[in-house]
Amino acid sequence: MKSKHFIFRELEERIQKRLFLGKAIIVLGPRQSGKTTLIKKVVEDSGRSFLLLNADEPDVRELLDNPTSTRLRTIIGRHEIFCVDEAQRVPNIGLTLKLITDQIPETQVIATGSSSLELHSSINEPLTGRKYEFTLFPLSxxxxxxxxxxxxxxxxxxxxxxxxxxxxxxxxxxxxxxxxxxxxxxxxxxxxxxxxxxxxxxxxxxxxxxxxxxxxxxxxxxxxxxxxxxxxxxxxxxxxxxxxxxxxxxxxxxxxxxxxxxxxxxxxxxxxxxxxxxxxxxxxxxxxxxxxxxxxxxxxxxxxxxxxxxxxxxxxxxxxxxxxxxxxxxxxxxxxxxxxxxxxxxxxxxxxxxxxxxxxxxxxxxxxxxxxxxxxxxxxxxx
CATH class of the missing domain: 1.10.10.10 (Winged helix-like DNA-binding domain superfamily/Winged helix DNA-binding domain)
Incomplete structure (x- = not known):
């Protein structure tokens, strides 16, 4: 059992079925539970073009903090799926995700977060009725x-x-x-x-x-x-x-x-x-x-x-x-x-x-x- 192959996660199919239904997809869970690996697998298997940014990086946080919809269109470009890893690190991330979901509806937003505290407090109100939320645990x-x-x-x-x-x-x-x-x-x-x-x-x-x-x-x-x-x-x-x-x-x-x-x-x-x-x-x-x-x-x-x-x-x-x-x-x-x-x-x-x-x-x-x-x-x- 030392192989590095991808272990199928049960959330994968459930997330795939929610793609491009007009709502943001939020994947919460502890660090190192496999959220990034799962999201990469989902978007790669979708056959759509995607952009994945990691909000642990300071320039990514700065880029995504209170941008305009015009600025967001420039950031996303022609990508069909826009992913933000460790999204809880971005101030006001909920407003940013809401803006994409409302103003750039052709783009599927996926965000992950390693603690529900900051992410919940910053996404719940702006994204009421606009998100599907999942929790990825360690392997079951x-x-x-x-x-x-x-x-x-x-x-x-x-x-x-x-x-x-x-x-x-x-x-x-x-x-x-x-x-x-x-x-x-x-x-x-x-x-x-x-x-x-x-x-x-x-x-x-x-x-x-x-x-x-x-x-x-x-x-x-x-x-x-x-x-x-x-x-x-x-x-x-x-x-x-x-x-x-x-x-x-x-x-x-x-x-x-x-x-x-x-x-x-x-x-x-x-x-x-x-x-x-x-x-x-x-x-x-x-x-x-x-x-x-x-x-x-x-x-x-x-x-x-x-x-x-x-x-x-x-x-x-x-x-x-x-x-x-x-x-x-x-x-x-x-x-x-x-x-x-x-x-x-x-x-x-x-x-x-x-x-x-x-x-x-x-x-x-x-x-x-x-x-x-x-x-x-x-x-x-x-x-």
């Missing part, structure tokens, strides 16, 4: 299984749980530890610390490490604050920034019918197992770890999220717990069904679903996911 289990076969990808399970699924890590497994360390640094220090108002990198590092050590557990911001010397509002703000920079995501508590259900709880998962392990500096094999179950749960929840997002399936994810400590790892709610899932790293451990839950929600389907049978859960969105 489904994409990797499709690329080199289910059996081989299953053999890499322990490697994925420790080192994650970033494209560079996947294609260079022998250098995985060095590469994921570099990526973790890029995550936190290149993107987050460039954000206005984030003045305390030491505090950010403390908070993200504290969250990494509570993987799979219910998180209380005031407790994280006590551990790190910050107030709960500061912790929540930093968590919000980490979520918008594609480092982690929140899973809220599910609550509908039962009186003693926890209603305002939250669990925090990392988008990629490798990033989490790099943050705490632990790359030990699973047989030498005490957190194998938590890594398994993080991998399953994050991979399921990738699958559903890549397929464009609209669902809501939760966990469930009562004040008596009855719990279910993962709840999935969609219009016509409710699914409750328990993740068991040890296939010999039996999963049980509290009667309190099944009696309150008789329409629920239940399933246990173990390393023996997890591939169905990560390849079939309706499973």
């Amino acid at each position: 289990f489904a994409e990797l299984a499709q690329d080199h076969g289910l059996l081989e990808e299953r053999r890499y399970l322990e490697h994925r749980l420790v080192f994650g699924s970033y494209p560079e890590v996947v294609t260079n497994p022998d250098q995985a530890q060095e590469l994921i360390r570099l990526l973790a640094g890029s995550y936190l220090y290149k993107d987050l610390l460039m954000m206005e108002g984030l003045k305390k990198p030491v505090l950010l590092e403390k908070i993200v490490k504290a969250l990494a050590l509570q993987l799979g557990s219910e998180v209380a911001f005031h407790e994280i604050g006590q551990l790190t010397g910050a107030d709960s509002h500061t912790v929540e703000r930093y968590v919000d920034l980490l979520e918008k920079a594609f480092v982690l995501f929140r899973l809220p508590a599910f609550s509908r019918n039962v009186r003693n259900e926890i209603k305002k709880g939250k669990k925090i998962y990392f988008l990629d197992n490798g990033i989490r392990n790099a943050l705490i500096g632990n790359f030990l094999p699973l047989t030498s770890r005490t957190d194998a179950g938590a890594l398994w749960e993080n991998y399953m929840v994050s991979e399921r999220r990738k699958l559903l997002c890549n397929k464009g399936v609209d669902v809501s994810g939760y966990f469930w717990r009562t004040t008596q400590q009855q719990e279910i790892d993962y709840i999935e709610e969609r219009a016509d069904r409710l699914l409750a899932v328990e993740f068991k790293w040890n296939p010999g451990r039996k999963a049980s679903f509290p009667k309190t839950f099944t009696n309150a929600y008789p329409e629920v389907s239940t399933m246990a996911v173990t390393p023996a049978d997890y591939d169905l859960f990560l390849t079939q969105p309706d499973s």
Whole structure:
């Protein structure tokens, strides 16, 4: 698996179908998740002429900051597709993209961004009703299984749980530890610390490490604050920034019918197992770890999220717990069904679903996911 060939991304077909429908295409996602490679593949396969500019370059940022439509026509020239990589670096990029979409409708605009914070704030209002938005995650289990076969990808399970699924890590497994360390640094220090108002990198590092050590557990911001010397509002703000920079995501508590259900709880998962392990500096094999179950749960929840997002399936994810400590790892709610899932790293451990839950929600389907049978859960969105 050391070849450098292009691994097919599930978003490719969805993006191709949105070309030249009169709207800008926005692709968000963490750095190094493959956004540039994906966009190049899409535009090259389209057979149309294209111009790709990288807004990490200062002269590109200057060129695209508040230009007139006449100036934009000169910049784009005869190209049919106009791509801006790392578009969040351009001030007022939303207005620029809106101008192209409205005034030069024959040109397809594609923009990528490595953090949703700046890009969302600068594109959402100007581009209301004028954009298709996609999120490109690191490689998914489904994409990797499709690329080199289910059996081989299953053999890499322990490697994925420790080192994650970033494209560079996947294609260079022998250098995985060095590469994921570099990526973790890029995550936190290149993107987050460039954000206005984030003045305390030491505090950010403390908070993200504290969250990494509570993987799979219910998180209380005031407790994280006590551990790190910050107030709960500061912790929540930093968590919000980490979520918008594609480092982690929140899973809220599910609550509908039962009186003693926890209603305002939250669990925090990392988008990629490798990033989490790099943050705490632990790359030990699973047989030498005490957190194998938590890594398994993080991998399953994050991979399921990738699958559903890549397929464009609209669902809501939760966990469930009562004040008596009855719990279910993962709840999935969609219009016509409710699914409750328990993740068991040890296939010999039996999963049980509290009667309190099944009696309150008789329409629920239940399933246990173990390393023996997890591939169905990560390849079939309706499973």
